Amino acid sequence: MKDLLSWDQTLFKDSELFELDHVPEHFLHRDAQMQSLMFSIRPAFSGARPLNCLCSGPPGTGKTTAVTKIIEEIENHTSKVVPVLVNCQVDSTRYAVFSRVFRKLMGYAPPTSGVSFKKIFGEVAKHIAEEEKVLVVVLDDMNYLFYENEVNDVLYSLLRAHEIHPGARVGVIAVLSETGVPHILDRKVESVFLPDEISFPSYTLEETRDILSNRVKLGFYPDVVDSDVLDRIAGYTHSLGDLRVGIDLLKRAGLNAERHARKKISVEDVESAYEKSRLVHLSYVIRSLKKDEKVLLGLVADMQEATSGDLYEKFHSMTNLGYTRFYEMLNKLGAVSLLDADFTGKGSRGRSRIVTLRYGADEVRKRL
Ligand SMILES: Nc1ncnc2c1ncn2[C@@H]1O[C@H](COP(=O)(O)OP(=O)(O)O)[C@@H](O)[C@H]1O
Numbered sequence: 159m160k161d162l163l164s165w166d167q168t169l170f171k172d173s174e175l176f177e178l179d180h181v182p183e184h185f186l187h188r189d190a191q192m193q194s195l196m197f198s199i200r201p202a203f204s205g206a207r208p209l210n211c212l213c214s215g216p217p218g219t220g221k222t223t224a225v226t227k228i229i230e231e232i233e234n235h236t237s238k239v240v241p242v243l244v245n246c247q248v249d250s251t252r253y254a255v256f257s258r259v260f261r262k263l264m265g266y267a268p269p270t271s272g273v274s275f276k277k278i279f280g281e282v283a284k285h286i287a288e289e290e291k292v293l294v295v296v297l298d299d300m301n302y303l304f305y306e307n308e309v310n311d312v313l314y315s316l317l318r319a320h321e322i323h324p325g326a327r328v329g330v331i332a333v334l335s336e337t338g339v340p341h342i343l344d345r346k347v348e349s350v351f352l353p354d355e356i357s358f359p360s361y362t363l364e365e366t367r368d369i370l371s372n373r374v375k376l377g378f379y380p381d382v383v384d385s386d387v388l389d390r391i392a393g394y395t396h397s398l399g400d401l402r403v404g405i406d407l408l409k410r411a412g413l414n415a416e417r418h419a420r421k422k423i424s425v426e427d428v429e430s431a432y433e434k435s436r437l438v439h440l441s442y443v444i445r446s447l448k449k450d451e452k453v454l455l456g457l458v459a460d461m462q463e464a465t466s467g468d469l470y471e472k473f474h475s476m477t478n479l480g481y482t483r484f485y486e487m488l489n490k491l492g493a494v495s496l497l498d499a500d501f502t503g504k505g506s507r508g509r510s511r512i513v514t515l516r517y518g519a520d521e522v523r524k525r526l
């Protein structure tokens with residue numbers, strides 16, 4: 159009996175650490191990115207306009223964590239610099255972004271009806287100029303501003319606030335979840351944005367293991383996770399490239415072990431958790447796709463083992479997009495681990511590929 163848990167025992171020392179919105183105390187392997195961010199922000203501390211930044215990398219590489227920590231640092235340091243975190247998935251229009259900024263600056267929401275964008279914008283610019291504050295707007299998951307075609311308006315308004323209101327100092331930290339397809343800004347926006355680019359590459363297998371090992375140490379009681387179990391979890395996480403998978407796996411495997419009243423997580427606990435945890439990645443990636451990419455993914459789900467030629471025909475008839483775009487999207491969906499495309503060596507364009515989903519068609523359709 160000594161290897162079994164009694165009903166009121168738990169393996170989790172701190173279960174909060176396995177929630178995906180938890181901000182980790184130890185942010186490992188991201189020193190260079192944190193330093194670059196601090197460097198860009200620094201001018202704001204002496205009242206000047208900060209350098210703009212563009213943070214980009216695949217999902218689950220610590221981008222949101224990094225900007226959240228920078229915001230904390232700024233807020234601990236001074237009230238003269240006001241950072242505003244905008245989650246563009248929620249606030250995806252120029253109006254919504256500026257309402258969010260307004261709320262942070264004034265401490266109350268702008269009136270919900272009958273107020274023009276121009277009015278909100280004017281109040282924001284006037285406030286920071288008069289109070290001599292420097293505004294730092296963090297646009298997290300800026301991808302969503304592209305989908306809504308609002309990105310140029312948002313950036314242009316933020317970055318030219320000082321022309322409307324002399325003395326209004328604004329910097330932008332943009333965060334892009336990068337998925338293979340370039341996000342292109344209007345030339346006139348590009349020329350005022352000029353960001354320092356900060357890249358968040360996928361973690362290596364060793365880094366992944368190290369980060370997860372740290373989470374284990376803080377979140378579980380000693381000896382709950384043996385090193386072969388950790389290896390397995392790190393391997394799965396690395397193969398999907400999204401740290402969320404590993405954190406979710408730890409949580410589910412821990413709950414599985416508890417359900418069986420075991421004092422240790424076994425490899426089987428990990429195996430049975432994986433089917434669910436990999437869907438964390440699936441949901442996350444599908445949410446970040448563009449409309450046409452979703453159309454293509456839906457087609458792959460419906461057609462099962464399609465050749466790329468057949469896929470292209472259907473895709474073209476639905477979207478009117480050409481082969482180059484199709485091909486880019488196919489590669490992108492492969493790069494984010496949604497599908498496999500194997501070369502068969504035949505086909506009218508020399509190389510035709512068999513395209514298959516890496517997830518169950520139903521799981522994919524449910525999320526489209
Ligand atoms: N270097 C790291 N150290 C500790 N935890 C990390 C690290 N990078 C990411 N995480 C964790 O992984 C999850 C996803 O990170 P997040 O910053 O949201 O990624 P992104 O915004 O790039 O998609 C979060 O739960 C976060 O706590």
Ligand SMILES: [Mg+2]
Pocket residue numbers: 221222223298299
């Ligand atoms: Mg994020």
